[in-house]
Amino acid sequence: MRTTPRSAQSSGRPGSGAVRRRCGCRPAGRRPSRVGCSRRRWRSMILDTFATPAVWVLLEEAALHRAVGEPRVMVEQIRPMVRLMEASRVWVHVMPYRIGAYPPLQSMLTLMYFEDEPPIACSESSQVGRLHDFPTVVTRLQAIHDLALSDALSLTESLVPLRAIAEDYERHD
Template sequence: MIEETVTARLERAHLLDHPTTPLLWVVLDEAVLRRKTGGPVVMAEALWHMAELIRKHRVIVQVLPFSAGGHAAMISALKLMAFTDAPSLAYIEGPEMGLLEDGPAIVARHALAYDLVGASALSPQDSLALIESVAEDYAHEDQP
């Protein structure tokens, strides 16, 4: 099961290189960068890859720094999806379930929460600088 999940995730990652990929704009909590998963080499490689995607303009990333404190989207992961030919959707993901919302008022509330979090986050340029700095820290962590 884990192997299938990893394979599927790697296949989805290639979608970011396709010229017709929709815009992906992400606000990441700084904890995502700092919580070591898989060791320093894995973290450095993952962050360098993220930086490369940002530099290729395939994604926009903003980092919500620890200094921002609590925020409107702390409870769960949120995905907002806007379409040219269909109503917008909000997908709220929890530990054991996900909820897809299509009601305009509910989607608007989630969009406002996202906007408030984004307003507290670093700019895309400052976020890229932080991502590269943290990657560099991980890359040198095992060196004497």
């Protein structure tokens, strides 16, 4: 992801209940939280307002095929992304299978740019996350991201697999 507002970032950390609920898992005997759903809706509304932050996503094609929840859940995740892309509210580039391994594949990388402060980067894996604010590290991570982005599908080309995969999930629902 290229840029994300701090207010739209998840407060859940790996292993926390918030992350388990967001992924559709919850401790036995616990019901889904309405608070978590309200927060997600609030964060998604940020992208529908006029003065929104720029969100630029490099999305691995495999993530679209890896079902998390029922097919209906996947459609509910992909369709709004397509709608936001068509409205030019977010920019999503799909990294196709044919590219194979690429450097950011090993973790999630978030690059954040601010009007009045230097950029920062956050790298996350399944077990650890790290905030990078040292300029040379941030510059190196930006270069890695930009190089990967050059191999990804264009915005227009990325809409094709997004729509096709959503339609495939709809047929299996």
